[in-house]
Amino acid sequence: MAKHWAQPVTTALRADGLRVAELDTSSTPGYTGDKKKAQSLLAERSTVLSGLQERLFANGRSGDTRSVLLVLQGMDTAGKGGIVRHVIGSVDPQGVDHASFGVPTEEEKQHDFLWRIRKRLPAHGQIGVFDRSHYEDVLVVRVHDLVPRDVWEPRYDQINAFEREVADTGTTIVKVAMFVSLDEQKRRLRERLERPDKYWKFNPADIDERAHWTAYQEAYQAMLDRTNTDYAPWYVLPADHKWYSRLAVTELLIDALEGLKLDWPAASFDIEEQLRRLDQA
DSSP states (O other), rough: OOOOOOOHHHHEEEEEETGGGGGOTOOOTTBBOHHHHHHHHHHHHHHHHHHHHHHHHHHHHHHHHOOEEEEEEEESSSHHHHHHHHGGGSSSSGGEEEEOOOOOHHHHHSSSSTTHHHHTTOOEEEEEESOOOOGGGGTTHTTTTTSSSHHHHTHHHHHHHHHHHHHTTTTTEEEEEEOOOOOHHHHHHHHHOOOOOGGGGTTTTTHHHGGHHHHHHHHHHHHHHHHOOOOEEEEEEOSSSSSHHHHHHHHHHHHHHTTTOOOOOOOSSSOOOOOHHHHHH
């Protein structure tokens, strides 16, 4: 267990039995240090993560069919982009496949809701990152009545079957549901309006969505209750503190990669022969 953690992050954040409406979004489950220690620890653990990711990538280049998929789901301003920049940004980009799923295109609307998701699953040896995901189709779609209930209701079971298939083919799935408080979201939205370097991140619709806060909490609760499985568990991340969010996701990815027990791939050539050739070159 990494230092400053009272319990494994996979235990501290596991969604089993959690009630979204009761979550303390300013809490730091499992972590016993402060912000300063977390920033120092993040630098250390990012180095560990980078080394593990390189090993995964090397094995993928050598025929290993395994991969990791990080699913980030959360309300606007929850910090998904910060995770991509500060956590995923610490590893070799050639071993990462990042996808963000917004409003479906006209082509995507002609297919099953999982069609566009399947196309972006990580290749062998890759860490795939879904910044928003197939869960939009049981969250936004549900809250805004974009399709009838008899269309979105069966999707929970369809998602479970899909993730079972993905896991069975060698992809370790790490699902993170990120939650901020209504007040913290307002603070972050205000920052985007007061800083010219943040204007590009602001969407006026984000303010409109605040009126649906309770409905989103209910939708997220149903998502956790219906799709938290042993093969694709949900981890619930209180995200008011960005430093905690980034450290926690780093630890979740380290745990997933260490669970693969990857060695460096063996040489596919005679090393001594190649050394002799190099000496003569």
